[in-house]
Amino acid sequence: MFWPKVLVRLLRNEPAFRSVLRNRAQIAAEELAALLRFMLIDQQIPPKTLAELEQQAVMRNYVPPRPLVLAANDWWLHDEDGNVYLDYQGAYSANNAGNANPRVTGANHLAASFSSVLSRARRNRQLPLMAHELQRALGIDYKVLPMNSGCEAIEGAVLLAKLVFNRAERFGAKRSDWFYQGKQPKVVFCQNNFHGRSSWAKAASSNPAYRDPFEPNCCESEMVNVEFGNVEQLAAAFEQYNCIAFVAEPIQCEGGMNVPAADYFRQVRELCDRHNVLLVLDEVQTGLGRTGAMLGQHHFFDGRVGADIISLAKSLSGGQEVASVIMARPELADLIRPSEHGSTFGGTPKASATIRAAVRELEDRELCAAARSKGDYLLAKLRMLCESRPEIIDVRGVGLAIGIEVHGHGADEICDRWRRTSFVYHGREIRGCWTNSTHGITDETTVIRLSPPLTAPTDLLDASLYSLALALKHPEAEKYRRTDLESARSAYERGHRVGNEMRYLKKRARRFWNDLQWVKKENS
């Protein structure tokens, strides 16, 4: 009975499909026109004019280096002078599945021809499927609240924690402490955190550069700061204050790729349970493969989820869409009532379809395992390379979230040199490796961030170390230049890549088949 139903639905929805097809045809024509316009007009605008326009019309909240990125795909960045760079930054981990990933881009473009934003005042097909996909991929039954940016997601996660505090029975005693004893409820954060750029995130930041220019900051009276990784300080804060939630990143990426002790979050969880405090983990940067696991917290909870509330963004939509989600245990999530929180764009069909494709791409390309093995390899090699360099304090990380800590502001200088130090890969000159620095735990250090797309081949990462050695002025840089022997391994790697591709296609076919069986069952 399934196939006749398919036909009936197709015929019934024929006007909708006709409008989508017409739209797709128009979009294809418009894409061609835009491409022509780009090649003949936009691309011909002299760099000097662009620089002047930028100076005159764009606020100077970022000062990127001079090269202008013309295109980015997979792990390559192409500048306007025909140079190609290895992307070692991955848009702060938004491009885990590679720049302009075709599967994610395809899903995004197709969904765009069905509709633009519908608003949550209307139901759409993609949102429930996306939420279900996330639950399945993460192996949890947490409910999903869609938002847009990472900052909105983590701020929303804290708002949800407050809502739970105000409503859940389990917080009754703490609420009466507040009402009758004036013990103000507090949210505990970590020093050196990064949760984005809203007033709330700035107030929670311990970095004066992010916080001080925006004084007076909101909500400061409800915030308590403790050292990241310090269980005693956290316990003391829980004893001293009337705490609602503890908010942390599983690994502090912006804060310098800081990895806490293996048992830190288990102890945190125990403390939270003992003191009736919600654990909110910000997985905006660590989520979805970056650390070699679907979630950064998986490393600390034996592959399970330990937080009560989670925020996800960046690579959630494969870098193709501004999309984030808050996920919370069902009993907490169910406390929210209609219209208490929301967003015009959160959970659009386009964002939801893009998230579905991005999550499947991560799984089908086995990018968590790839990040783990590539990360282990790179970390070991980097430790060897940096061992004797006096300017380097530490090399650390998990998966492909790696940081090289440098004295003073040295990281900026090294990043700049690395971007301008070429190396050869498969006979092609790569202009340099492009990443940027982040701040260290103290003001005296800076960190070179290495977070390439998880799809970048191991032999390419390997080859790039020669240019890093040159950028570091390593006396034995030649040792890191790829030899003929390693090229032979490249041929082996190419074979390996073909094998991977076949496995990937098989997985996609199997997934298609399983989905088909599922809809058949649902229709029966």
Ligand SMILES: Cc1ncc(COP(=O)(O)O)c(C=O)c1O
């Ligand atoms: C852990 C964490 N939370 C929140 C954010 C903010 O995300 P967005 O820039 O999408 O607002 C970031 C951004 O880097 C982040 O790393």
